[in-house]
Amino acid sequence: MENETIKIGLIGVGRAGYGMHLPEVLATDGKFDFAAVCDIDPARRDVFEKRLGHPVKFYSDVSALLQDPDVEMVSVATPSNFHTPHAIAALNAGKYVFIEKPIATSYAEALNLAKVAGQYPGKLFLRHNRRFSVEISKFREIIDSGILGEIFEIRFRIMNYDRRADWQAITECGGGLLNNWGPHLIEHALYFLDAPVKRSFSRLCKVAAAGNAEDHFNIILEGTNSRLIDIEVSGGCALSEPMYSFYGSRGACSCNDRRTIHLKYLDPGQPLAPLTAVADTPPLDASFGQSEKLRWIEKEVIAERPAGNGCAIWQCLYDSIRFGKAYPITIEQGLEVVKIIDTAKRGTQFEQTFKR
Numbered sequence: 001m002e003n004e005t006i007k008i009g010l011i012g013v014g015r016a017g018y019g020m021h022l023p024e025v026l027a028t029d030g031k032f033d034f035a036a037v038c039d040i041d042p043a044r045r046d047v048f049e050k051r052l053g054h055p056v057k058f059y060s061d062v063s064a065l066l067q068d069p070d071v072e073m074v075s076v077a078t079p080s081n082f083h084t085p086h087a088i089a090a091l092n093a094g095k096y097v098f099i100e101k102p103i104a105t106s107y108a109e110a111l112n113l114a115k116v117a118g119q120y121p122g123k124l125f126l127r128h129n130r131r132f133s134v135e136i137s138k139f140r141e142i143i144d145s146g147i148l149g150e151i152f153e154i155r156f157r158i159m160n161y162d163r164r165a166d167w168q169a170i171t172e173c174g175g176g177l178l179n180n181w182g183p184h185l186i187e188h189a190l191y192f193l194d195a196p197v198k199r200s201f202s203r204l205c206k207v208a209a210a211g212n213a214e215d216h217f218n219i220i221l222e223g224t225n226s227r228l229i230d231i232e233v234s235g236g237c238a239l240s241e242p243m244y245s246f247y248g249s250r251g252a253c254s255c256n257d258r259r260t261i262h263l264k265y266l267d268p269g270q271p272l273a274p275l276t277a278v279a280d281t282p283p284l285d286a287s288f289g290q291s292e293k294l295r296w297i298e299k300e301v302i303a304e305r306p307a308g309n310g311c312a313i314w315q316c317l318y319d320s321i322r323f324g325k326a327y328p329i330t331i332e333q334g335l336e337v338v339k340i341i342d343t344a345k346r347g348t349q350f351e352q353t354f355k356r
Ligand SMILES: NC(=O)c1ccc[n+]([C@@H]2O[C@H](COP(=O)([O-])OP(=O)(O)OC[C@H]3O[C@@H](n4cnc5c(N)ncnc54)[C@H](O)[C@@H]3O)[C@@H](O)[C@H]2O)c1
Pocket: 011, 012, 013, 014, 015, 016, 017, 020, 038, 039, 040, 041, 044, 060, 062, 077, 078, 079, 080, 081, 082, 100, 101, 102, 127, 129, 179, 180
């Protein structure tokens, strides 16, 4: 069993199932393979098989896939409102479960999932895949190295102008940018906050998309360490800002392509002499009475993707299922993410649709 391929039953052959799970699995060197897929659209079988390179069993009904003894693990990649029910059904069928984000569309639903998962220890795995991205480890390395000093503010931005009109624009389908991008960025926020959340602010609105779900949100979290995380995700902003920015007491870094990290920080070899503010009128040369020359270091660091990147999460999944190693994202962390999304939704009555 130890080195045996883990046979997947994929539910949902869409942008995530076909566009991400499939190529990522193909890059796992046989650690994973697909035994079966399930989709309500039968036309998806052919395209899936063509890319996979061998035949798979195809089901149009989830319960039939769950009864298939060749399926050891179920990947849940259906629209978001189906994640919890499909994951619970798969757990009850005795399968390992790899659940797409969001793990649930409400905190109550997430608590129910956690309760069922508690009956099947070590069977449920959360696909918070962005935690496994190289740029995230690089940011962690940079922060922990201390070159930026104490981090006081972090900003995450995903900004587009997108007149979206699919199920992701419809609340009843689990749509909305909070369910879509929220899990990734709130997971990152909790990872980088390095302290419990002290207070939070949120705003949801709709700018450009169709449907009734938010296509713009802001969430600000402040930790008990006074670090602030400012998240803005929008389908209604025609101009963008850097995707990731970290500000510390000795420098900052930002990244907009998940690869090139721009760093500007004070030379660690330059001690900063204590300064005393004086109330005198400053000179006219705009120096504010300061003769100190700050020695800045500016450079770019590349978060290089190793070959087969995208596999890191699958490797961890394999090591957990086959060798019992701890999986980096716990169910408790997943619950915390949904709780923050739920709080943001409940704390905001959004009726505003801006005129176009
Ligand atoms: N982790 C990531 O980076 C990432 C990226 C994209 C999407 N996702 C998540 O994946 C999920 C799916 O998103 P998507 O963009 O692939 O959606 P999609 O609409 O492209 O695909 C969903 C697929 O599920 C099928 N489906 C719908 N109801 C079904 C049912 N009851 N039984 C079986 N199949 C059913 C649809 O026919 C479709 O093929 C979302 O919840 C999204 O949050 C995650």
